[in-house]
Amino acid sequence: KISYNSTVALNGFSEGKAEITLDENTILEADVVVASDGSRSRIRRTIFQDEIMKAVLENEVVNIIENEELAGKIESNFLKFHHENGGLTFGILKLSSSKILWYCQFDITKHFINEDYTPDCIKQFMLDNFDNWNPLISSIIEGSGYENAHIWRVYELEKLNPFYHQNVVFIGDAAHPLIPFTSQGVTSALKDSFTLTQLLAEGNDLQETFSKYEEDRKSEIEIHIKNGRALLEQFLLPLNEQPKNTLPISYK
Ligand SMILES: Cc1cc2nc3c(=O)[nH]c(=O)nc-3n(C[C@H](O)[C@H](O)[C@H](O)COP(=O)(O)OP(=O)(O)OC[C@H]3O[C@@H](n4cnc5c(N)ncnc54)[C@H](O)[C@@H]3O)c2cc1C
Structure with missing residues (x-):
């Protein structure tokens, strides 16, 4: 069943399941949660309560x-x-x-x-x-x-969180908000979902699947974060101090 226009919240975990609430009234016991609720992911903030979001x-x-x-x-x-x-x-x-x-x-x-x-x-x-x-x-x-x-209004995570926790896995901006200069937000979200789908289809143990997904995707995302910060530094400089001939997007 697909529910549209519902707000999703994570209440916690019990007996290997994630307890999800839809619109503060319907409770679901989820075997797997693929969280794609964007850069300010409520699910991510429920799990990683110490994360620091910085204004860019x-x-x-x-x-x-x-x-x-x-x-x-x-x-x-x-x-x-x-x-x-x-x-x-x-x-x-x-x-x-x-x-x-x-x-x-x-x-x-x-x-x-x-x-x-x-x-x-x-x-x-x-x-x-x-x-x-x-x-x-x-x-x-x-x-x-x-x-x-x-x-x-652009924010970034001071430090990336793990891309999964128990049976919740994050994709797209929910896993890794990227600053605009990277121009990689949409592509990265698509690559995350493609990679995760391929791995889930293999039908292996969930923790092993999520671990492989993180291993596959995190290194590329870290490059985009580093490149994005460098492009931001350049943007803030006067033109005559900016390095010449740099590509204005992040690439691997
Ligand atoms: C103005 C602007 C311009 C951009 N331009 C570019 C660009 O040129 N190129 C590029 O690559 N990227 C660009 N980006 C970034 C790009 O939009 C994101 O990286 C991309 O949309 C990430 O996709 P996503 O599915 O992870 O998250 P999103 O597209 O943010 O989708 C998250 C969805 O989750 C929903 N949601 C949030 N919380 C909940 C909840 N609790 N319950 C239920 N649903 C929820 C939201 O309503 C939203 O529909 C731009 C972003 C902005 C804001």
Whole structure:
């Protein structure tokens, strides 16, 4: 049975099963829990209560807009603009003849956004920080609606937890929140689920399966975490101090 729109919580473990609550009323005794509840995983925090989530010095505004006139002005290739002092970028990706995805990355110690996060506050933040940039950026900022603009407040785990505990196993952001500069969040979540599925299908002992899964995936994730932190350091530097010719994503 698949339950949609249910909030899942972990109550604890008894007799080799995990006790799960759906919407605070239905209790399930689970043989296996594959936790994929995202970077702030409630299940992970229930199990690893001492974990430390740290705010990352970079946050993002991400927006997708429908505007045929603006989309008509943009080539299909990805465009990214950097402030010469570092810590501020604007990226543009045309998704279709009428749809544009744009985002900005900002150093939270230098650029402050009103934490009400209303559409008006987000627009004001964009006008304050980007209005005198390239005219294409000004026209996008002014021509955008902000109802669906998203503030990505970025957090990372100070130290990775194990990827499993008893019969609960974590995949995707629940196992390993990755900072945006890696560009590896979706790919890593897919690779986790593929690897875990293959191993579960072998039908071996659960602890052995989870241990192999962790062994297979953790080393790659640690590389992305290290690369992500290095890319963050670069982003915060003025352009003339940033190393040249580095690929702006993490790769193994
Ligand atoms: C604005 C933004 C832009 C991004 N851009 C990129 C990008 O360009 N490239 C990239 O690779 N990655 C990007 N990422 C990261 C990417 O979205 C994640 O790495 C990816 O979605 C992880 O997938 P996931 O399934 O592990 O977690 P999620 O996609 O976060 O899914 C977790 C799901 O669990 C649900 N959930 C949470 N708690 C509970 C609960 N208690 N009970 C039930 N359900 C629950 C949530 O509602 C959500 O649907 C971006 C993230 C953001 C926020």
